[in-house]
Amino acid sequence: MAANKKQPSPLASLLAELRTLTDRIAAAEAGEDPRAVKKLRLGLEQVTAQLKNVTHKLDPVLRPESIFDPTDPNTSGRVVALTLVAQTKHPLSKIPEFYGAGVYAIYYRGNFGPYASLKGMDHPIYVGKADPDNQAAKDAVSQGTKLSARLNEHAKSIRSAGTTLDINDFDCRFLIVQTGFQKSAEDYLINFFKPIWNSETKICFGLGKHGDSSETRVNKRSPWDTMHPGRKWADATTENQKAPETIVEQIGAHLAKHRPYADIHEIFERFTEDMHQLNLDHFYTPAHGSVELEEAAAPAGDATS
Template identity: 40%
Template structure:
């Protein structure tokens, strides 16, 4: 007797899994193990999707867990975006560690794709002075200290403007603003990662576009150092002017990488839309489709039958 279609499909799935295990053998190579693990992980999502599709009771897309690093990253990111913009040059010492974002508002040709946008040119974190700090005073003035350090770096490049080659353009501290958020100790770790993944800022090293602004400098003789892309297009820091340093990238290569980064992750222009984008990460259910007949809660809810035990609800 032929199996019912659903039973036949499940049997085929069982046979396929058995074939995968057989293909592993007794002494699989690392490459084989990696391919199988990646393949099974991809199909696990498809199996769960099929299981949900056949279940009359819906599953939420996710479960909110305030201890989940991704949830913490989103919450801290939203809190950062709620902070007012402040001129970077106006930052003064204040207690607290946390995360920050630096924005560009000028006319430098390299940054025409992000100027005046909601996409920061750089995001970072400031760790507390004490790893066990429970108050902002114990954290120390680390967050503002980091921002003031960046302001000094940009000001140094600006002061060098009368000596830069004609093919480069000047940056000015007055064209930069920032947002900063003091947060609980260790929250800055996951928040920084989330901000980098969200915005892919062109001055962060992860984008491999124009990194190096946060470098503190090494002697050219320490090891085979190269001049960072940031110092190539924004010269001025004395240690990076050492003639023994070779440029890591040419200005044209840096410009190409910046354009490629912004093509991959375009600048956000709307603050409200950006907040909605982050909030969508918390959403557990998709919005009902226009053609889906969803009755009001009062019509769809099922209460106790008259003969159910229990009596009046507990207060």
């Protein structure tokens, strides 16, 4: 007795019909009415999308929810930022002239009351970038001396504010980076540390201002110059943007809400948390949705009682 033939699945039968129907559609005339042709085309595109969705659902292989792209500006910004905080600190008062553009962070370890929470911490009071002279520069010499010039410009402003600040209480880190990466790194640093002197934090901003003239423009004194008088062009302005007590209150509230990082270990822990949130190890299938992979067991020594 002959063995029974295996019956095709309903989907296999439908696929055979679809092939026949596809051949008929390909051979059919669409007509000459542009509107009718467009309607037919849109209808076929819709059916094609539906068929593609069916095809995806038949694929049992897990798909990653995202792909790590080192060229993505956000990714490169994270890497450059983390590399910056791994650099050695240098006294801000002793930065020589050198070639290169890039990013930097300034740290305070003095006794100015409102900044007490920053003393002894590895948390910048200000971060910034220095763009190259030539936007097409491919090496440090072609970039010019913009990074060292920017650091020394800030040092000059701090020296001017000698009644409240001492330049010897400031350190800095800097990183010379390839042209084009400084902006994304600065953005990440500002978002990560939320430094109180950066304008984006909207508290004690104004360090980076370049000599507003009270005679040519109606300018109010920046919060930084209100807290740290001494720059002649700023002292010539009589009206503050904020009252000193308001600035002090905002600094205290900000540092209480965004606790300064104590050391590189805390910074790296937060950085790894940010990277983990990229969901690079999350998978799914079109048919079943998200799929969780089993995590490896922690070493015995890491187990908590």
